[in-house]
Amino acid sequence: MSLIILAIGIFGLITADNLIKKIMCLSVIENTIILNFISSGYITGAAAPILTAKDIATVDPVPQALMLTAIVIGVCFNSLAIACIVKLHEKTSTVLVSELHEF
Amino acid sequence: MNFEPLLQTLQVEELFRILWISYPIIPLITMMIALALKYLFAKQKIIYAAGVSLILQILTAAAIILLSREISGERYYQLMDSRISITFHYGIEKLYFMGALTVPMILALFRLKSLNTPEMYLIFLFYLAGCSGLIVTGDVFNFFVFYELMIMGAYVLISVKHEYSASVKYMVFGAVSSAIFLGGIVVLYSSGAYFSFSFLYQIHDYETYPMIIAIYLFCIAFFIKGAFLPVSGWVAPCHSAANSLVSSFLASYTIFTGILGLYYLVILPAEILGADQLLTIIRIISLLTIGAASLIIFFEREYKRVIAASTVYTIGIVGLLMSHGLQIPALWYVLIHAPYKSLLFYMYEEFEDNDSTIKASLLLFILFGIALLYTGGFFPSATSTIKLSLGSVDIAWYKWFILVTAGILIGGFTKYRFKVRARGIPSAASITALLIIIGYSSVYFSSTGFPLPSWRDMLIEYLVLLTAAGISRTLYMRAPVLHNVDKKTIYRNLNQELLLIFVILITVGIWMFFPYAG
Numbered sequence: 001m002s003l004i005i006l007a008i009g010i011f012g013l014i015t016a017d018n019l020i021k022k023i024m025c026l027s028v029i030e031n032t033i034i035l036n037f038i039s040s041g042y043i044t045g046a047a048a049p050i051l052t053a054k055d056i057a058t059v060d061p062v063p064q065a066l067m068l069t070a071i072v073i074g075v076c077f078n079s080l081a082i083a084c085i086v087k088l089h090e091k092t093s094t095v096l097v098s099e100l101h102e103f
Numbered sequence: 104m105n106f107e108p109l110l111q112t113l114q115v116e117e118l119f120r121i122l123w124i125s126y127p128i129i130p131l132i133t134m135m136i137a138l139a140l141k142y143l144f145a146k147q148k149i150i151y152a153a154g155v156s157l158i159l160q161i162l163t164a165a166a167i168i169l170l171s172r173e174i175s176g177e178r179y180y181q182l183m184d185s186r187i188s189i190t191f192h193y194g195i196e197k198l199y200f201m202g203a204l205t206v207p208m209i210l211a212l213f214r215l216k217s218l219n220t221p222e223m224y225l226i227f228l229f230y231l232a233g234c235s236g237l238i239v240t241g242d243v244f245n246f247f248v249f250y251e252l253m254i255m256g257a258y259v260l261i262s263v264k265h266e267y268s269a270s271v272k273y274m275v276f277g278a279v280s281s282a283i284f285l286g287g288i289v290v291l292y293s294s295g296a297y298f299s300f301s302f303l304y305q306i307h308d309y310e311t312y313p314m315i316i317a318i319y320l321f322c323i324a325f326f327i328k329g330a331f332l333p334v335s336g337w338v339a340p341c342h343s344a345a346n347s348l349v350s351s352f353l354a355s356y357t358i359f360t361g362i363l364g365l366y367y368l369v370i371l372p373a374e375i376l377g378a379d380q381l382l383t384i385i386r387i388i389s390l391l392t393i394g395a396a397s398l399i400i401f402f403e404r405e406y407k408r409v410i411a412a413s414t415v416y417t418i419g420i421v422g423l424l425m426s427h428g429l430q431i432p433a434l435w436y437v438l439i440h441a442p443y444k445s446l447l448f449y450m451y452e453e454f455e456d457n458d459s460t461i462k463a464s465l466l467l468f469i470l471f472g473i474a475l476l477y478t479g480g481f482f483p484s485a486t487s488t489i490k491l492s493l494g495s496v497d498i499a500w501y502k503w504f505i506l507v508t509a510g511i512l513i514g515g516f517t518k519y520r521f522k523v524r525a526r527g528i529p530s531a532a533s534i535t536a537l538l539i540i541i542g543y544s545s546v547y548f549s550s551t552g553f554p555l556p557s558w559r560d561m562l563i564e565y566l567v568l569l570t571a572a573g574i575s576r577t578l579y580m581r582a583p584v585l586h587n588v589d590k591k592t593i594y595r596n597l598n599q600e601l602l603l604i605f606v607i608l609i610t611v612g613i614w615m616f617f618p619y620a621g
Contacts, residue, residue: 088267
């Protein structure tokens with residue numbers, strides 16, 4: 001499943017002419033990696049990794065903790081990228097790669 | 104018993120640990136104080152906060168470098184007693200990067216006002232936190248986090264002159280490389296390794312195949328971050344869009360963090376695992392980067408873009424040195440490159456650049472000549488002896504390849520018409536950069552014992568360099584068609600560049616994993 005979503009993201013990134021679509025595709029690619037990492041720590045039937053007195057199996061907490069950071073970074077990147085594209089549009093009246101100089 | 108030496112050692116160790124860990128925290132704390140002053144007391148003191156942060160970081164770096172003489176070997180500092188703790192790492196190699204970062208920091212003190220707005224100063228502090236965190240971090244995931252901090256700051260700083268297209272282009276490349284890097288982290292974890300750099304010591308205990316895939320993904324990510332060919336199309340527009348302060352940070356340090364990652368996460372593990380194909384790939388890509396960068400300079404008109412392209416050339420040389428196990432010359436090159444490249448960027452603001460005619464005073468041209476001496480690697484510059492350390496590799500044509508491409512590079516730098524104007528003295532930033540060049544070169548020559556080549560060799564090298572420079576300059580001046588080459592024929596379209604990244608990813612992957620298929 002991750003591979004299919006990854007392929008869609010890469011295809012969109014390479015073929016899209018619109019910069020906003022490119023940023024969305026980058027987001028899809030990043031989320032695929034996050035999904036893949038979190039699922040690698042999943043154990044069927046295990047509980048959430050919260051410390052309790054009971055001795056029960058929990059899923060691996062490391063991927064979840066790390067990917068929370070990656071999600072925050074992804075959100076920051078998206079907002080920054082969209083802000084820059086809006087500014088670019090204000091200046092050049094386009095967000096199409098084919099119409100932008102230096103692209 | 105005399106406990107004095109032991110006590111002294113403990114104090115030095117403790118002081119060193121505190122300084123090492125606090126190095127990236129300084130800009131973050133000053134940023135918090137500046138924000139508090141702005142929003143709680145409505146006082147615009149952010150420029151002073153940025154200045155104080157720079158001074159504190161420069162002093163901390165100086166103290167670390169001085170204390171490092173008492174520290175032998177590597178150090179791992181964990182924030183808690185756990186395998187998954189946040190880890191800081193000290194190794195002598197990191198001091199070279201610290202030295203390279205300190206150069207634009209010192210020069211930034213002279214041009215801090217060029218950042219213009221309070222928000223830019225805050226972003227600058229944010230950027231500095233990322234830059235310094237990359238040096239001190241000791242685990243792969245925090246390397247990723249600090250890298251993101253740094254490049255997010257860089258995206259905004261590049262648009263300081265409201266040129267957003269370069270910023271967006273850098274963003275796309277940065278995000279692609281970060282996604283590949285994150286993919287590498289996922290695969291590294293699946294091999295059973297934790298994220299501390301110390302995984303290198305137990306690398307044979309983990310599953311080899313996922314480890315090789317992780318290293319391969321790191322390699323591609325750092326090729327993009329380090330602007331190796333063919334994904335160096337973002338370098339020239341970004342330097343052109345930014346002001347001198349930001350350009351000097353980008354060229355002296357930010358691009359070279361790709362080399363830092365390549366060293367710790369690709370070259371060292373590949374050498375331990377015996378993954379020679381990976382080192383061969385780095386060699387080929389580095390040679391292509393050197394050749395292509397010198398040719399791209401040939402087609403560039405804007406002087407700042409020429410300087411930027413010469414940074415790509417340096418990246419190629421450093422990659423080549425490292426892939427041949429010549430780590431120390433490579434690290435010296437990173438260190439010495441910082442002041443002379445900053446000097447070129449700061450000097451550019453003092454030039455009058457009018458349609459391929461550059462006007463400056465005689466003093467400025469002398470400074471320009473010194474920077475060019477280093478860029479081209481002419482003897483007796485430190486870069487000349489560093490480049491020639493490739494002669495220790497048993498491949499004879501390397502030396503001639505480096506000399507010819509360096510000659511073309513010089514041709515590119517001198518293809519303008521130069522006119523001496525009466526007035527104009529070098530700025531304090533340029534003079535400081537010159538003093539740092541002299542300082543770093545003195546340390547280099549005193550530590551290496553001034554490796555003097557024979558007069559005959561030197562004469563031949565000079566002749567080859569000057570001939571290549573002369574031919575390329577004449578060709579450029581006599582062939583106006585080169586002035587009008589469309590940039591898109593050189594740099595390609597963004598979509599084509601992205602396609603190229605994935606083609607390389609697959610092609611290199613097939614070549615790399617073919618020996619493991621059996």
